Amino acid sequence: MTPTPVSAPGAHIAQLAAQHAPAYKMLRDEALRSAPEAFTSDYATALGQPAESYVRRLSMPASEGFFLGAFDAAGQLLGSIGCLREERLQQRHMASVVAMMVAPKAQRQGIGQLLLHACIARADGIAGLEQLILTVTASNMHVVRLYENAGFRPYGLLPRAIVVAGTGYDKLHMVRLLAAAPAPPQAARCP
Numbered sequence: 001m002t003p004t005p006v007s008a009p010g011a012h013i014a015q016l017a018a019q020h021a022p023a024y025k026m027l028r029d030e031a032l033r034s035a036p037e038a039f040t041s042d043y044a045t046a047l048g049q050p051a052e053s054y055v056r057r058l059s060m061p062a063s064e065g066f067f068l069g070a071f072d073a074a075g076q077l078l079g080s081i082g083c084l085r086e087e088r089l090q091q092r093h094m095a096s097v098v099a100m101m102v103a104p105k106a107q108r109q110g111i112g113q114l115l116l117h118a119c120i121a122r123a124d125g126i127a128g129l130e131q132l133i134l135t136v137t138a139s140n141m142h143v144v145r146l147y148e149n150a151g152f153r154p155y156g157l158l159p160r161a162i163v164v165a166g167t168g169y170d171k172l173h174m175v176r177l178l179a180a181a182p183a184p185p186q187a188a189r190c191p
Helices: 018-036 044-049 053-056 111-124 141-150
Strands: 010-014 065-071 077-086 092-101 131-137 153-164 167-177
Touching: 010 111, 018 044, 018 053, 018 077, 018 092, 053 092, 065 092, 065 111, 077 111, 092 111, 111 131, 111 141, 131 141, 131 153, 141 167
Parallel strands: 092 131
Antiparallel strands: 010 065, 065 077, 077 092, 131 167, 153 167
């Protein structure tokens, strides 16, 4: 399934790099503060980390993954998404979609969809990469639908995967096959 091209007026996608670390930290801190149930990381811990702690994440070799940002016309970071390739040899055909976040003021404007489709397109071009996996808070139906509309399918549910202020939240595990994925085997037929 090829993602449908989308656009968010005035926004453009670019790869994040070390110089974006301060803006990335601000975006991430705000996302963790405003939607703690959406992330496995927590606001208090992130707040204590300096912007420099994200430099390695934003400047990794292309063979290991990438982080993309959505920017407005003035160059302000509106959202981000990451794609991290599995390190183990027998799992190198997979990558995890991580750190999908959109600034509260830019939500519901197509930024998340734009980021997700750019991530899928970029991942599709990485040799040997066959599938993307992610987790999403199961009760966040708007975001679950966003992923489903981009071709992700659920494959499991982890009850109470995170607990925020005493409330448990389930995480839905999802997968999306990429163009390089072999065709799934046909189901065996019973005689």
